[in-house]
Amino acid sequence: MNFNKAEFDRAFGVFQQIPESDKPETVFSGKSNVGKSSLLNKLFNRKNLARVSSVPGKTITVNFYNVDGHRFVDLPGYGYARISKQERERFGRLVEEYFQSGRQISLVVQLIDMQHSPSADDIVMIDFLKQMGLPFIVVLTKADKLNKREYESRLAAFNEELGDPDYPVIPFSALNGQGLEEIKARIAAALEK
16 A cells, blocks of 8 residues: 555535545544544645644644545544534534444544543543444554653553553654654555455
């Protein structure tokens, strides 16, 4: 699979606008400001295909990308407190409807900031993916922001915090590319199933 063959397709703010699922979809989910856009840009080997913002909560739509004949889906970030309760509920409905609509989901890439313990929202999302029976991996973003001791400590803590996960947990750095090849391999393998 050629990850460099990526282009932005469309963005949708309400579920009813989203077209039928006609090809396998790799879905990216995580808290606001966790680094979804940075991961997507690193995967695509592009600087600004997915818009990176210093302002959390910027992705307020479901964004679709065509990637070498496959579809990548960037979901709105959750857990950002500075948006209205009404907007948070709209995001929640949009994401829930997306997952429960029988789409051809090949893999969910669930992002968690490695610098911090998983939030309550992160845990709820992982439990939701398990209950839905969806294949997923957890990518620990911002791995480069920790020194060696902090890195090892947080990695060990994640195993405990996530309850000895039986799914892949991959530390990732958008800065130096750590974990990128494993993430690409997991996505490609899931798309071949």
